[in-house]
Amino acid sequence: MKPAPFTYEAPTTLGEAVDVLGRYGDEAKVLAGGQSLVPVLALRLARFEALVDLNRVDELAYVREDDGAVVVGAMTRQATVEADPLVRRAVPVLAEATRLIGHFQIRNRGTLGGSIAHGDPAAEYPAVVTALDATVTVAGPSGTRQLAAADLYDGPMTTTLADDEILAAVSFPVWGPRSGFAVREMARREGDFATAGTVVGVTVADGRITRAAISLFGMGPVPLRARDAESHLVGAATAGLDLTAVGAAAVAGVDPPSDVHASGRYRTRVASRLVARALESALQEATA
Amino acid sequence: MTATQAAPGSGVGRFLGQSVKRREDARLVTGHGRYLEDVLWPDAWHVAFLRSPVARGRISTLDVKAARALPGVRAVLTGADLDPLVKSWWQTAMGKDSPQPPRRLLAADDVRYAGEPIAMVLAESRYLAEDALELIDLDIETQPAIVSDHRGRWGAAKDGELVHPEYGSNVASTLPYPGMPDSNPALEEVLASAPHVVEETFHQHRYICVPMETRGIQARWDPARDLLEIVSSTQNVHEVRSTVSRLLGLSDVQVHARAEDVGGAFGLKCFVDSEELAVAAAAYSQQCAVAWIEDRNENLVAGGHSRTEDLTVSLATDADGKILGIKGHHVEDVGAFPTYGVGGNAGLAMMMLPGPYDVGQYFYSAEAVFSNTCGMTPYRGPFLMETVAREQLIDITAARLGIDPVEFRRRNMIRPDQLPFTTPTGLVLETITPIETLDQATEMIGYADFRKEQAAARAEGRILGIGIASYIEGSPAFGAAGAEQVTVRMDMAGQALVFMGSGSHGQSVETTMAQVVAEELGIDIDDVRIVQGDTISSPYGTGTAGSRTATTFGGAARIAGQKLKEKILQVAAVALEASPDDLEITDGVVSVKGTPGAAIGMEQIAAMAYAGHTMLPADMEPGLEAKHRIRNPPLMFSNACHAAIVEIDRDTGAVEIKRYVVSEDCGNMINPMVVEGQITGGVVQGIGGVFYEHFVYDGDGNPLTTTFLDYLLPTAADVPDIEIGHVITPSNTPGGFKPMGEGGAICSPPALINAVRDALAPFGGLPNVQPLTPEVVLDVIDGVPAV
CATH class of the missing domain: 3.30.365.10 (Aldehyde oxidase/xanthine dehydrogenase, molybdopterin binding domain)
Incomplete structure (x- = not known):
């Protein structure tokens, strides 16, 4: 469990990092918190000519408000996100989901951008950006571009970012008043990647749901949106809502994977119930 | 919470019987422990092993030339280089004539489990050694593997394909031993005539030692001093010394073995396995210092496996639930190369199956089978299948007879007036207190009140259960x-x-x-x-x-x-x-x-x-x-009772352990805090085994749980407070002490399984499947047939 040889690059600015990455093309990998990449390297499941370490790029670690959104720099530690007052007030489900990532030691080191760029389909952050329709800022040789969350993932642990691009920041839209959110997951142990999980957001006006978002994680090659279930929710009265039916609708047609921890059949049953629980909690928050 | 019932003269003194703080802790918890990797010799060559990627096959190509040519590599050794050095290979406790599979340091012609060492690189660093591994040209013609499926049912063919053709059979060993009676006619009569006979087969899946410090050894042959010097992460330096001296044909005074701090073992480091011996042989043949620190991947795949067995038990009772006889048949999968002998634990399990009960007639048979998987190694309570099966069958039997499981145990336990009690296997129990520990445990957990709470919870749709298990811990000192x-x-x-x-x-x-x-x-x-x-x-x-x-x-x-x-x-x-x-x-x-x-x-x-x-x-x-x-009896005994309360999530099948209580009698305690630490650690391993840990092979013998991402250990977040009560009945050995280091791991699996079985009683029976993953539990709740 020792990595194959690689060159180590440690730029101190984003511009420098993009330049260094450009020199290597697809022979380099960006290193953020290292919580997933380092074990992969140690097991020699992947190898790169160079690692471009972003840990000295201070300009990528921040949380700020910007035009109705909360923008989080890619190198912001998960522990910082979890405790940040702005995040907790404006995007509470992001803080709530953060608590489910690993253990505190992992969150002290792991970064928001690293988790989102790594794109583990059973991880919490990709499901949050998917549910909230977040926007990702990507830096490359020709400047920066904005990428919608829906266009970010291509497959398991695969993004649509080019080899010479760096995920620089994530912008989380702040939902309006009378909104509620919840994240629920089933994991074998405290801190594990989810066997199945869901992030739910709703906005309620005059007893009816005006906006709904449901994402599923651990349920497919990428984080999924339960669009059909969402469309049935929008316009529905909160009173007497059949939560179980919404849960069933959310997993209809989903074909989750089987592995040593659980079968796809189990994941489907559990995800359906987690959606119902999360929706119940989100509705309570929205109508409180 | 601690409750203590002490007999007079319980040996408490200035230091004895006091919870003196551990003198090891100051260094160990502040990072000043000194483990093997902390004392590696600067001139040691670092080893990486090339391991078989498949469970069974013939090696058609093994070309190490390119690896040897890599700068920084001193040598790349194969079976052809090392195995001729082997003079003899056996474990002291087993004796040189004990049957065992054909041993080899490195596989030469064929491979017999995924992970078996084929070649070893000696390089300036482990990094370079692993680089060199990638330059070795290896081709294996794969053959069908002899394995059990991932649910652990036995697939090892008795005829035809053989794990070890030299051994002549896939059956590694059987019980009764030759010369012992091969049946008990009196028991057969009881089974034929008893009012109630309940038979079940209980399964225990493959789970393993995983100490924090993996295996490791460094060895240096110094011809000038005529000395092979060894530092090893071991439980038993003298066994390291003697196994190595026998292996290489040296005398015991030509080998010096020692250990530094050892970061856990649980049985894995009792004996000396092929990788460690290969390091000693390499140091001897290369006349240099050689070091190997097993990494976690190696430790999981090839570091010795455990459990992996079925025990079928028939239990006969009269109409009132008095046990009249017990019959057991034990099948163990010992893998390809068990670390000692043929690796079976049935001999001790046979002695212990009657446990703390007066069981009447008794018979036990067993069969250990080889498979193309990692070999068995001792793991804390290696024989625990006897308690795992018996305590579950008692709950099942009590339920069928409509008798409370605590009452059923009390009716059948060995009473104080029966001591000294000679068991059907000839063990003499002198100072055990099963009824006292049963009483203390059920009182501590509030057994009677729990049944009311459970009924109320069920009415609300909550799923609660309680499980009890009792045992005798036999400590072998043969x-x-x-x-x-x-x-x-x-x-x-x-x-x-x-x-x-x-x-x-x-x-x-x-x-x-x-x-x-x-x-x-x-x-x-x-x-x-x-x-x-x-x-x-x-x-x-x-x-x-x-x-x-x-x-x-x-x-x-x-x-x-x-x-x-x-x-x-x-x-x-x-x-x-x-x-x-x-x-x-x-x-x-x-x-x-x-x-x-x-x-x-x-x-x-x-x-x-x-x-x-x-x-x-x-x-x-x-x-x-x-x-x-000292001259101690070959077996010494303590006893305990465990009780657990669980609550199950109706939607996910997740099990929460709400209370866990142990009442034990290990005689006079040298240090109650250490006793409680030993119990707690063992219980945590039982929690791991029942709910989390499972080393999984696919049907072709490929390991699937090769990192801690998939081999799940319980963490502090998954473990409840363990509440411990003590009954103190001194033994007849000097000091009045009793053995107790393994009981936490022995008795916790059936206590926890029984608690889940009790919780799920309204939903029908619990399948005899291990581990109890959330999916297994949810399938019962939802009435879905198991996969």
């Missing part, structure tokens, strides 16, 4: 393991060095044995230091294993301490011109009873014993040193 020595030496300054053949790897030996010696000598515990884990300085011994530290080493330490105390008093008597019988030792000072002014300090006594020997009587040997080699 052969040399029952004859350990302790030497206590007091030098001129009056402090004591204590030399033992133990190999502490987390048992607090440095604390508990110092308590015993300090108590006997009347000196401060800080004036006692334990020396162990070194074949040059330690008395010959069998290391730390089998829960024997308190009984064998503790007993020997107590008697050696008494002998030295007598000598101290004899020397002091000369100085004080008094009779030794009139003297006492208090806080390191010897004084005449009733005349505190007539006193002499330990330092003066020690000086007189050595430098002042001319003042001693002519027939008195100078010096202050005493030793005792």
Whole structure:
């Protein structure tokens, strides 16, 4: 469990990092918190000519408000996100989901951008950006571009970012008043990647749901949106809502994977119930 | 919470029986522990093994030329290089004639499990060694693997394809042993005529030791000194020394083995396996220093596996639930290359299946089978299948008879008036207290009240259950393991060095044995230091294993301490011109009873014993040193009862352990805190085994759980408070101590499984499947047939 040889690059600015990455093309990998990449390297499941370490790029670690959104720099530690007052007030489900990532030691080191760029389909952050329709800022040789969350993932642990691009920041839209959110997951142990999980957001006006978002994680090659279930929710009265039916609708047609921890059949049953629980909690928050 | 029921004379003294803080902790918890990797020799060549990627096949190509040519690589060794060095290979405890699979250091012609070592690289660093592995050209013609499926049912073919053609059969061993009766006609009559006979097959999946510190060894052959020097992460340095000397045809005085701090073992480091021996052989043949630290991936795939067995038990009772007879048939999968002998644990399981019950007629048979998987190795309570199966069958039987499971146990347990009790397998139980621990455990957990709470919870749709399990912990101290020595030496300054053949790897030996010696000598515990884990300085011994530290080493330490105390008093008597019988030792000072002014300090006594020997009587040997080699019975016993309450999430099948209670009787406790730590650690391993840990192979023998991402260990977040009560009934061994190191791991699986079974009773039966993953549990709740 020792990595194959690689060159180590440690730029101190984003511009420098993009330049260094450009020199290597697809022979380099960006290193953020290292919580997933380092074990992969140690097991020699992947190898790169160079690692471009972003840990000295201070300009990528921040949380700020910007035009109705909360923008989080890619190198912001998960522990910082979890405790940040702005995040907790404006995007509470992001803080709530953060608590489910690993253990505190992992969150002290792991970064928001690293988790989102790594794109583990059973991880919490990709499901949050998917549910909230977040926007990702990507830096490359020709400047920066904005990428919608829906266009970010291509497959398991695969993004649509080019080899010479760096995920620089994530912008989380702040939902309006009378909104509620919840994240629920089933994991074998405290801190594990989810066997199945869901992030739910709703906005309620005059007893009816005006906006709904449901994402599923651990349920497919990428984080999924339960669009059909969402469309049935929008316009529905909160009173007497059949939560179980919404849960069933959310997993209809989903074909989750089987592995040593659980079968796809189990994941489907559990995800359906987690959606119902999360929706119940989100509705309570929205109508409180 | 701690409850204690102490019998009179429970051995509490200045240090004995006190929860003295662990002397190991200051260094271990502050990062100052010194493990093998902390003391690697700077000139050591680092080893990486090329391991088989498949379970079974013929090696058609093995070309190491490119790897040898990589700069920084000293050698790439194959079976052709190393195996000719092997003179003999056997374990001391098993004897040289004990059957075992054909041993090899490195696979040469064929491979027999995924992970089997094929070649070893010696390089300047582990990094370079792993680079060189990638340059080895290996081709294997894959053959169908002989494995059980991932649910653990036995697929090992009895005929045709063989794991070891040289062995002639896939059946590694059977019980009864040749010469023993192959049936019990009286039991058959009972089974045919009893009002109730319940038979079930219980399964235990593959789960493993996984100590925090993996295996590791460094070895250096120094021809100038004619010495092979070894530092190993081991439970038993003398076994390392002797296995290596036998392997290479050296004498025991040509090999020096020692250990540093050992970061856990749980049985994995009792014996010496092929990788460790390959390192010693490489050091010898290459005439250099060689080091190997097993990484976690290797540890999981090839570090020795455990459990993996079925036990079918038939239990006959009368109409009132009195047990009339028990019959057991045990099938074990021992993998390809078990670390010792043929690896089976049925011999001990056979002795222990009756447990703390008066079972009437009895018979036990067993079969161990080879498979193309990693070999079996001892793991804390290696024989625990007997308790795992019996305690589940008792709950199932009690339910069928409509008898409360606690009452069922109480009716059948060995009563105090039956002691000493001889079991059907000839064990003599003298000081066990199963009913007392059952009573204490059920009282602590509030068993009667729980049944009311459970009924109310069920009415609300909540799923609660309680599980009870009882057992006798048998500590095997066969052969040399029952004859350990302790030497206590007091030098001129009056402090004591204590030399033992133990190999502490987390048992607090440095604390508990110092308590015993300090108590006997009347000196401060800080004036006692334990020396162990070194074949040059330690008395010959069998290391730390089998829960024997308190009984064998503790007993020997107590008697050696008494002998030295007598000598101290004899020397002091000369100085004080008094009779030794009139003297006492208090806080390191010897004084005449009733005349505190007539006193002499330990330092003066020690000086007189050595430098002042001319003042001693002519027939008195100078010096202050005493030793005792104990002679213990081959099996010693403690007993306990575990009780667990669980609640199950209706939607996910997740199990939460709400309470966990242990009542135990390990006799006099040297250190109650250490006893409770041992119990807690064992229970955590049981929690891991029942709910999380599972080493999985696919149908072709490919390992699927090769990192901690997939092999799930319980963490602090998954473990409840363990509440422990003590019943103290001294044993008849010196000190009144009893063995207790493994019981936490032995009794927790059935207590937890029984709790889940009880919780799921309204949903129908719990399948005999392990581990109890959320999916297994949810399938029962949802009425979905198991996969």
